[in-house]
Amino acid sequence: MSDDHRLRADYRAFRRITTRWMDNDSYGHVNNVVYYSYFDTAVNGYLIEAAGTDIRTLPAIGIVAETSCRFLAELSFPEPVDAGLVLEKLGNSSVIYRIGLFSAARESAAALGRFVHVYVDRVSRQVVPVPQLIRAALEPLKSR
Amino acid sequence: MSDDHRLRADYRAFRRITTRWMDNDSYGHVNNVVYYSYFDTAVNGYLIEAAGTDIRTLPAIGIVAETSCRFLAELSFPEPVDAGLVLEKLGNSSVIYRIGLFSAARESAAALGRFVHVYVDRVSRQVVPVPQLIRAALEPLKSR
Amino acid sequence: MSDDHRLRADYRAFRRITTRWMDNDSYGHVNNVVYYSYFDTAVNGYLIEAAGTDIRTLPAIGIVAETSCRFLAELSFPEPVDAGLVLEKLGNSSVIYRIGLFSAARESAAALGRFVHVYVDRVSRQVVPVPQLIRAALEPLKSR
Amino acid sequence: MSDDHRLRADYRAFRRITTRWMDNDSYGHVNNVVYYSYFDTAVNGYLIEAAGTDIRTLPAIGIVAETSCRFLAELSFPEPVDAGLVLEKLGNSSVIYRIGLFSAARESAAALGRFVHVYVDRVSRQVVPVPQLIRAALEPLKSR
Numbered sequence: 326m327s328d329d330h331r332l333r334a335d336y337r338a339f340r341r342i343t344t345r346w347m348d349n350d351s352y353g354h355v356n357n358v359v360y361y362s363y364f365d366t367a368v369n370g371y372l373i374e375a376a377g378t379d380i381r382t383l384p385a386i387g388i389v390a391e392t393s394c395r396f397l398a399e400l401s402f403p404e405p406v407d408a409g410l411v412l413e414k415l416g417n418s419s420v421i422y423r424i425g426l427f428s429a430a431r432e433s434a435a436a437l438g439r440f441v442h443v444y445v446d447r448v449s450r451q452v453v454p455v456p457q458l459i460r461a462a463l464e465p466l467k468s469r
Numbered sequence: 470m471s472d473d474h475r476l477r478a479d480y481r482a483f484r485r486i487t488t489r490w491m492d493n494d495s496y497g498h499v500n501n502v503v504y505y506s507y508f509d510t511a512v513n514g515y516l517i518e519a520a521g522t523d524i525r526t527l528p529a530i531g532i533v534a535e536t537s538c539r540f541l542a543e544l545s546f547p548e549p550v551d552a553g554l555v556l557e558k559l560g561n562s563s564v565i566y567r568i569g570l571f572s573a574a575r576e577s578a579a580a581l582g583r584f585v586h587v588y589v590d591r592v593s594r595q596v597v598p599v600p601q602l603i604r605a606a607l608e609p610l611k612s613r
Numbered sequence: 614m615s616d617d618h619r620l621r622a623d624y625r626a627f628r629r630i631t632t633r634w635m636d637n638d639s640y641g642h643v644n645n646v647v648y649y650s651y652f653d654t655a656v657n658g659y660l661i662e663a664a665g666t667d668i669r670t671l672p673a674i675g676i677v678a679e680t681s682c683r684f685l686a687e688l689s690f691p692e693p694v695d696a697g698l699v700l701e702k703l704g705n706s707s708v709i710y711r712i713g714l715f716s717a718a719r720e721s722a723a724a725l726g727r728f729v730h731v732y733v734d735r736v737s738r739q740v741v742p743v744p745q746l747i748r749a750a751l752e753p754l755k756s757r
Numbered sequence: 758m759s760d761d762h763r764l765r766a767d768y769r770a771f772r773r774i775t776t777r778w779m780d781n782d783s784y785g786h787v788n789n790v791v792y793y794s795y796f797d798t799a800v801n802g803y804l805i806e807a808a809g810t811d812i813r814t815l816p817a818i819g820i821v822a823e824t825s826c827r828f829l830a831e832l833s834f835p836e837p838v839d840a841g842l843v844l845e846k847l848g849n850s851s852v853i854y855r856i857g858l859f860s861a862a863r864e865s866a867a868a869l870g871r872f873v874h875v876y877v878d879r880v881s882r883q884v885v886p887v888p889q890l891i892r893a894a895l896e897p898l899k900s901r
Contacts, residue, residue, distance in 0.1 A: 343631045345654040347500045351813050353669070356491040357821040358793040365790055366633040370691045381641070381783050389789040393825030403658045487775045489798040495669050497813070501677040502653055505646040510777040514835045525639050525785070533645040537681030547802045635788045644779040 330423050331397075331434050336409025337466045340367040341429075344402040354399040361392060364424045364438045367408035375462035385456045387442035390419065398428070398435040405429045412466045418452050419443045420463065474567050475541075475578050480553025481610045484511040485573075488546040498543040505536060508568045508582045511552035519606035529600045531586035534563065542572075542579040549573045556610045562596050563587045564607065618711050619685075619722050624697025625754045628655040629717075632690040642687040649680060652712045652726045655696035663750035673741045675730035678707065686716075686723040693717045700754045706740050707731045708751065762855050763829075763866050768841025769898045772799040773861075776834040786831040793824060796856045796870045799840035807894035817885045819874035822851065830860075830867040837861045844898045850884050851875045852895065 638644035782788035
């Protein structure tokens with residue numbers, strides 16, 4: 326494993342995301358903001374599929390507490406993007422993901438993301454433990 | 470009134486919307502898709518303010534049934550946009566808005582939009598009459 | 614062919630687009646504005662692939678003159694969307710597309726779009742004929 | 758000054774940004790991704806205004822190298838957002854901004870951002886010094 330998650334081999338699961346014409350900004354490449362929509366989509370899409378349920382309707386929901394991204398190379402419509410996922414930490418109430426974005430044809434990451442979910446009660450918004458259903462869904466994302 | 474709503478005088482209320490860096494696309498101007506976010510924001514922002522309540526929590530909600538836009542001139546970040554609103558028709562279950570988008574400094578529209586809301590029960594999604602609260606809020610938008 | 618393009622069989626080419634978590638709005642379904650980003654992406658993605666070149670660098674570029682959409686059914690993340698394309702008209706300087714959006718598993722359209730491109734000189738922005746390269750790329754989209 | 762930039766007094770300039778209906782996601786609040794579009798808009802809008810020129814056409818352009826955000830409170834359409842800006846560091850080739858997002862009526866930040874621009878030659882994309890015009894524009898953002 327590379328020490329900073331720059332390679333596809335550093336991730337445990339991948340989600341393919343199609344880019345959009347309007348993702349590109351004035352400089353002709355995917356705007357930095359859009360990278361975070363790939364993170365958001367990869368994490369939630371993985372969870373919905375792996376948990377086999379619509380996570381938006383569970384009593385506990387994941388609220389985004391912190392995110393970050395290092396931009397290493399440009400992405401550009403129309404090439405699709407592969408978002409790699411791996412767990413950095415599965416805590417009592419929080420989950421920290423590392424996410425790598427890869428141009429479809431490349432082995433090294435165009436961007437390195439970090440994404441922190443904190444679980445809260447959907448009504449009271451009080452912090453709660455990560456639900457068992459989510460814990461089980463995250464099992465395959467654990468770093469080897 | 471101009472016969473096709475090209476002038477500020479053709480509208481009854483205005484909402485100022487700030488443009489965003491990423492609204493601009495590869496050609497350096499606001500992407501066509503984003504114009505519709507201005508329509509959506511102008512209509513819902515007007516309704517929330519004029520109705521004095523969060524319309525998202527009412528028993529009847531407006532669902533978008535049809536929209537269209539003619540693009541006449543370019544808009545570009547960082548200039549703000551004024552969205553003019555006027556009613557084309559207030560029906561039993563539907564409301565049709567005409568929306569004009571104006572660069573902050575211009576008298577003639579950069580885009581002409583049409584936006585059709587149909588009211589439905591928030592749970593059953595059956596079509597229902599336009600709520601009285603919404604009707605009252607729309608009064609000032611009637612064409613003279 | 615259905616008379617209003619409601620079926621997959623009414624379209625000549627399809628582009629698969631992945632939805633995103635943030636496409637969903639307060640009502641839990643893809644926001645109306647986002648449908649237009651699918652149109653924009655389908656048309657430009659098709660052209661780039663069929664023309665075999667980056668259309669953004671050609672001397673003549675397609676500017677969006679008019680778009681519209683009728684919303685028939687909800688779309689929702691995480692399901693992918695298939696955008697069907699067919700030509701309504703290939704004029705001297707303009708191209709009119711009909712676009713149908715389909716949930717991955719459905720035969721009838723969730724939305725019916727119309728998208729008008731006018732070709733202009735990339736520098737002077739004067740209207741010009743549709744380039745031969747684009748005409749050839751559009752051949753497979755002609756309605757049978 | 759608060760040690761982590763939580764207060765309006767910790768920032769040197771403010772940009773008001775109007776929220777949009779579609780900024781809200783399935784949970785009824787502004788989606789985490791959209792916060793970054795506020796950062797992007799605040800930094801570039803400030804630079805365009807303070808430099809008195811369209812920074813997109815300068816020989817050196819700012820490329821986003823790294824961003825991050827801590828989410829402290831929810832933002833929600835239709836309330837506008839004030840983005841506060843202050844310099845963390847003005848380096849030889851890079852500029853690091855701290856950005857605080859505030860609900861219009863609040864004194865404490867809803868989100869704390871960090872935004873790193875690296876200047877590159879617009880054609881070769883080689884790293885270059887921060888242009889003098891940009892340095893002068895940044896003067897008022899220096900932390901006292």
